[in-house]
Amino acid sequence: MGSWKGRWKRWVVCSLEKIIGKLKDPPVTPLYDDLTPNDDIDKDGIYARAIRSGLENEKVQNIAITGPYGSGKSSILKTFEKNHKQTYHFLNISLATFGSKINIPSGNNEVGGGLEDERALEKSILQQMIYRVRDRTIPFSRFRKIKHMKSRQTIQQLFLFLAFIAGAIYFFVPNLFGTLYENTVLNQSEETLSLMGSILLLFFISVYGFFLLKQMYRFLRGNFNFNKVTIANASLEMDKTNFDNSIFDRFIDEILYFFQATKYDVVLFEDLDRFDSLDIFERLRELNALINNSELVKRRVVFIYAIKDDIFGQIDTVEHSRNRTKFFDFIIPVIPILHASNSVEVLHDRLIESPYIDDIDPNFLQDVSLYVDDMRILKNIYTEFDIYKKKLGGDLELDTNKLLGLIIYKNLYPADFSQLQYSRGLVYQMMKQKDTIIEQQLTVLDDRIKQMEEKIEATKEEQLISIEELQQIYLLGLNARTGSYNQYIRINSTNFGNNATITASFFEQLKNAQHVSYNIGNGNKTGTIDEIATVFGSKDNYFERETSIELKKEDKLEALKQQISQLKREKTEVYDLSLKELIAKSDTEVFPAELLKKDLLVYLLRHGYIDDTYHHYISYFYPGSLTKRDMDFILSVKNYKARDFSYSLQHVEKIISRLRISEFKQSEILNFDLVDFILEKNQYQELFKVILDQLTNEKDTSFQFITGFKERTVHKQSFIKALCRNWDNIWVYIEEASNLSDEEIQVFLADILLFADVADIEELNKEDKLSAYLADLEDYLKVAEDLPSVKEQAILSRILVKFTNTAHLRPKEELFNYVVEKNLYQINKQTLSDILQGKVSNLTYSAIVDANVENVLAYIDQNINVFVSEVLLGQEISQETEDEIIELLNRNDLYKSLKERIIDQQALQIQDITEVDQELWKVLLEKDKLTTSWHNVFHYFKVRQTFDETMVDYLNDPYHASELAKYRLADEDAMEKEDRHMLSEEIMKSEEIKNASFEKLAASITKWNFYTTNGLPEARVRIMIKNKVLSLTVENYEDIKANHPELHLFLIEENIERFVNHQDDYALNLEEIDALFHSDVLDTYKKNLVKQIDPVILSESDEALDFAVEVAEFIVYQGMEAGAALTDALFAFDITKKCKIRLLTSQVKTLEQDKITELLKALGPPYADITEGGKRPTILNNDLNKALLSELDRNNYISQFKPEEKRLRVFTYMR
Structure with missing residues (x-):
């Protein structure tokens, strides 16, 4: 009893609490859009009129509402149903599935899984029909449903059933309860009461018995099927084919009964297109036809299908178009409300009324909306975004764009979002990828650093200094490969080589070549730029070496080093890069392959809307001791x-x-x-x-x-x-990269000098930039105003500040004296003028020495190079004497480059080369700062034992050669004879000395009785002969004849007088004599030459006829005495008689009588007759014969001759 009261009290309390709760909470206005179809979208009623048009048309039984997924088909049907529920009776059947799409094969021959799926589909349709109505509406349906029965109903039914059983027993077997009845109070009732009770009991038994029989009939009818009935030897069996093939066929009677028992006249099918099955449409069309043709269903039933446009095929064909219109009697298109192109406006409209619109980047909204093309998803995105923002944003200042990105990701990829919360999935995999990307970036930077370091190393190792040199070397190699006919290198469409020289422009074309081929003797081949640039693998790559030379030439090495430093800084910065920045620096390979298929995720990750702070956007922040800030x-x-x-x-x-x-x-x-x-x-x-x-x-x-x-x-x-x-690079950065004003830089510098340790300040002085800044700083005293003197002096000494001017330091005398004492100033005209003011008139070295300021002089001597370059060179150098210049040139501590500048800038010429350090002799010659003398030339030569390029250039200078030609080496008494010979020999042997200069110098060098000309050029020997460097001696003659056959006669010609005087010492053949005879020597010397001709030479030569004629004519012309032997020899040749007559005429006075007789006889008759005494022969009267006879008469060889008509009569002596 107490337990019942307790339950009663609890029931009363709960009921009251519910009532109070409803009173406290007023009706709630919906904050968000639900995801169900909207029933209020057909504002203009166009769709409703179209649907009703189909419904009112008696011929239309199947209507299609078509449109893409999410276009609003269901909302249109809901709106129509809402507005026309009084006109039509609607039956809604939805076949939505949330798993993978079911593909049911079309066609009657498919078996197995496809058939089972189709049965499941038909079963779902049938179930939605049957379970839509109450049992009492279709009491004879074989489909049983579980019915909820309250305890009171159960007790009532049980009581009635027991009463029925007891009443039936009592009514039909009254004695059964007789014994019991006698002992009860009822036994004492009157008879009338007993009769009425019996009647009532009979009525109750009858009514309740009828009720039980009815329930039993319904149960048997709905649950028992007679598949086979056997009577005697015969049996009847139902066809089970339809049971196996189709749910509709199996339960067609149920379906017809359903529509017979209900009032539904419009059946709305949704989501049928999810199954990609055409068979279901065929079956539903057949089912519709059966329903409308059935006499049991006495009304028209219309099926309306909400399907997508491409249900009959995603490829447009005529067959698909026909199927579409064949299946349906009336088609109503639906224009999508939302598309990727307008989703941004829809989402923006949702957000514009929210407080977040100003925090959302419109560009992000524009981009991300392209991935959302479904209204339901869009609604849910806003709902979830608003809830997340309100729940999480109140505690933290979340990035609104990141939150929206994550919500969109959650709605489009819910499975991956769910995995993300457990540190799994594609997004989490990408988060873990960050370390890998960092390693990749570091590898790229390391590779770039390595390449630049290799460039620097290659530049240091490169020996060449000009591109021209490099091209010459490579062109030599390429020309060697393509120098023969039909060998070439082809770049694009241009051939190089083919027996023509490849020029420097070749490399420019090679660098930009699109096609390279070559033929170097083994057929045409396709090549590469690298093959040609390495001369077919025989050399390093031309372009790499060209780059090295350009780096060296243009002083770009420092820039490369700075780039390496920058890349090293970038390496340290890689760890600070966000995932977005790392992705931007990488290619798409950083994304997992599966993630790349999901465009939205790629976009969100690439633009940083999902990053490694994601957990703050998907979980609570619990404020504790930390403030919100x-x-x-x-x-x-x-x-x-x-x-x-x-x-x-x-x-x-x-x-x-x-x-x-x-x-x-x-x-x-x-x-x-x-x-x-x-x-x-x-x-x-x-x-x-x-x-x-x-x-x-x-x-x-x-x-x-x-x-x-x-x-x-x-x-x-x-x-x-x-x-x-x-x-340690802070000062370099402040000065060069900080963009601070001069004043700000000086303030920062003051802090550094004041607070930093001296050792650290020393480290800051990289490349002496800090000391250089202080040295030039005019406001130094202001910067160092608070700096203690001890620390100041320590800093200046440690970083060796060399003030460029000392005048601004004078106000602080202690500092000024310290700077001068410790040499903390630069040696320049300003500082020396300030420090030595009043002590010198000029800043020449001699003047400073005379000033006798010891510490300054010592400082200059220690830094003589600086003094010369910064002070002396320029105007001061012109005031120095030769002795002072020679002293500076001979200082070991003075840079050679500065000595060269002294030589170049001073106007004096050094008289004696030996007074100057030998390493400068070359410069003295090059700069023409030596007096031109054989003394200086010899000593330069003596040190080097050869003529180098500098001396050659010096001697090739026309002025120097002319000046040296004025003095003979033989007159240089200070030179030993051997030295003169050695110098002369070097001049003669030097091929680099031009012949024009040598011809001048030859007049001064020593003479040689013998000097072998072996190896000397012919032109050089000719000059030596011409200038009497080589004397005419038998030794020189024989040497020149052996080494220069064309010049030995020239030696004779140039020394003809000596030759004539010593002709017997030189054995000449006929050819040589002939050559001399035809040379330009004077006839006087030719006479002697002819006299010395050996007759034997003439007699031994078979080819001397022409020469004999010329000699004979020369003798006649010169009127010279030839001698009997030569005359005999000439007469021995087959020369013309006239020539012999003239020769004889010229020699009569020198010949003996017997020799004349012999020669006349040699002329033959009539001249031979003159030799016979007593005869008076006649000869032709002409000038030639007259001259002969005159000479014979004058020399008493004949007595006389007289002319007789055309002849001459000769009177001889008696012999």
Whole structure:
């Protein structure tokens, strides 16, 4: 009893609480759009009129509502149903499936899985029909349903059933209860009461019995099927084919009964197109026809299908178009409400009324909407976005764009989003990929650094200094390969080579070649640029060497080194890059292959809308001891979203505990409060080192932080000190890259000098840039105003500041004296003029020596090179004497380059080369700063034992050659004879001395009785002969004859007088005599030559006839005495008689009588008759004969001769 009361009280309390709760909560206006079809979209009623047109048309039984997925087909049907539920009775059948799409094969021959799927589909349709109505509407349906029965109904039914059983027993077997009845109070009732009770009992038994029989009939009819009936020997069996093939065929009677028992006249089918089955449409069309043709269903039933346009095939064919119109009696198209092209406007309309619209990037909205083309998804995106934003955004300042991106990702890829929360899936895989991408980026940077270092190394090893030299070497190699006929290199359509020289322009065309081929003797082959550039593998690549030379020539090595430094800095910065930045620096291979198939994910990751801060957007933040500002700062660091350096923080220590060490490498960590706190606490020195590493990365952001922080921190001294210790390039950055004004630079410099350790300042002086800045700083005293003198002097000495001017230091006398004493000034005209003012009139070396300022003179002597280059060279050099110049030139500590400049700039000529250091002799010659003399030439030669290019150029100079020609080496008494000979010999042997110069010099060099001409050019020997360098001696004659056969006679011609006087010493053949005879020597010498002709030579030669004639005529012409032997020899030749007569005429006076007789006889008759005494022969009267007879008469060989008509009569003596 107590338990029943307790339950009663609890029921009353619960009921009251429900009533109070409903009173407290007013009706809620929907905040979000539901995802169900909208029943209020057909504003203009066009779709409704179209549907009704089909429904009112008696011939139309199957209507299709077509449109793409999400176009609003269901919403149109819901709207129509809502507006016409009084006119039509609608039966809704939806076949939505949320798994993979079911593909049911079409055609009657398919078996197996396809048939089972089709049965399942038909079963689903049938179930939705049957379970739509109550049992009492279709009481004779064989489909049984589970019916809920309350306890009161169960007790009531049980009571009636027991009463029925008891009443039946009592009514039909009254004695059964007789014994019991007698002992009861009822036994004492009156008879009338008993009769009425019996009647009532009979009525109850009859009614309830009828009710039981009815229920039993329904049960048997709905649950028992007679598949086979056997009577005697015969049996009837139902056809089971339809049971196996189709649910519709098996239960067609149920379907007809359903429509017979109900009022439905419009059946709405949705989502049939999900199954890609055409058979179901055939069956539904058949089913529709059966229903409409059945006499049991006495009304028209219309099927309306909501399907997509391409249900009959995704490829447009005539057959598909016909099927589409064949299946349906009426088709209504639906224009999609949402598409990728307009989804941005729809989403924007949803967001514009929200408080988030200003935080969303319109470009992001524009881009991401391209991936959303379904209204339901779009509605849900906004709903989830709004809920997430309200739940998470109140505690944290989340990036609205990132949150929206994640919600879109959640809706389009829900499975992967679910896996992400368990650190799985594609997005999480991409998060893990970050370390791999970093390694790839580092590899790329390392490769670039290696390439540049190899370029630098190659440049250092390259020996050549000009592109022209390089081209000559390679062209020589290429021309050697293509020098023969039909051998060539073809670049594009141009042939190079083919027996023609390849020129320098070849390489420019090769660099830009599209096609390369060649034929170098083994047929035409397709080649590569690299093959040609390496001369077919025999040399290093031409273009690589060209690059090395250009780097060296244009002094680009320093730029390369700076690029390497920059790449090394980039390596340290790679770890700070966000995933978005890393992806931007990489190609698509960084994405997993499966992720690449998902365009939206690629977009969100590539643009940073999904990154490694995703967990803040999908889980709660529970505020504790951290303030909201503190947590926002932490989140900004993790989101790579920088805040202002001055963003105030409260619980810095707790903030530090929530950050990873790697996050202290990010620029977003830079915060004045945070760094100040870390500086103050010794336990965070490791973190401070990490921050320092970032502050020294030479990025603009880092330096902006430094300049701001140092002016507001209370730990300025320790900060500057630590900064300078860890960043040895700080001054270079401040001066060259910081973009600070001059005043700001000087303020920063003052802090460095004041707070940094001297040792660290020394390290900052990279490439002497700090010392150079201080040396040029006119406001130095202002910068060093607060600097203690001891530290100041230590700094100046340690980094060796060399002030370019000392005048501005004079106000601080202690400093000025220290600078002069420690030589902390540059040697230049300004400093020396200031320090030596009043002590010198000019700044020549001799003047400074005379000033006798010891420390200054010692400083100059120690830095003589600086003094010469900065002070002496220029106007001062013109005031120095030869002795002072020679002294400077002979200083071992003076750079040779400066000595060369002294030589070049001074106007004097050194008289004696031996007074100057030998290493400068070459320069003296090149700059023409030597007096031209054989003394200087000899000593230069004596040191080198040969004529180098410089001496050759000197001697080839016309002026020098002419000057030297004025003096004979033989007159150089200071030179030994051997030295004169040695110098002369070198001049004669030097092929580099031009003949024009040698011809002048030959007049001065020594003479040689013998000098072998073997190896000397003929032109050189000719000059030597002409200038009497080679005397006419038998030795020289024989040597020249052997080595230069064309010149031995020239030697005779140039020394003809000596030759004539000593002709017997020289054996000449007929050819040589002939050559001399025809030379340009004087006839006087030719006479002697003819006289000396050996008759034997003439007699032994068979080819001397022409020469004999010429000699004979020369003798006659010169009237010279030839002698009997030569005359006999000439008469022996078959020369003309006239020639012999003239020869004889010229020689009569020199010949004996007997020899005349012999020669006349040799002339033959009539001349031979003159020799016979007593005869008076006659000869032809002409001038020739008259001359002969006159000479014979004059020499008493004949007595006389007289002319007789045309002849001459000769009177001889008696013999």
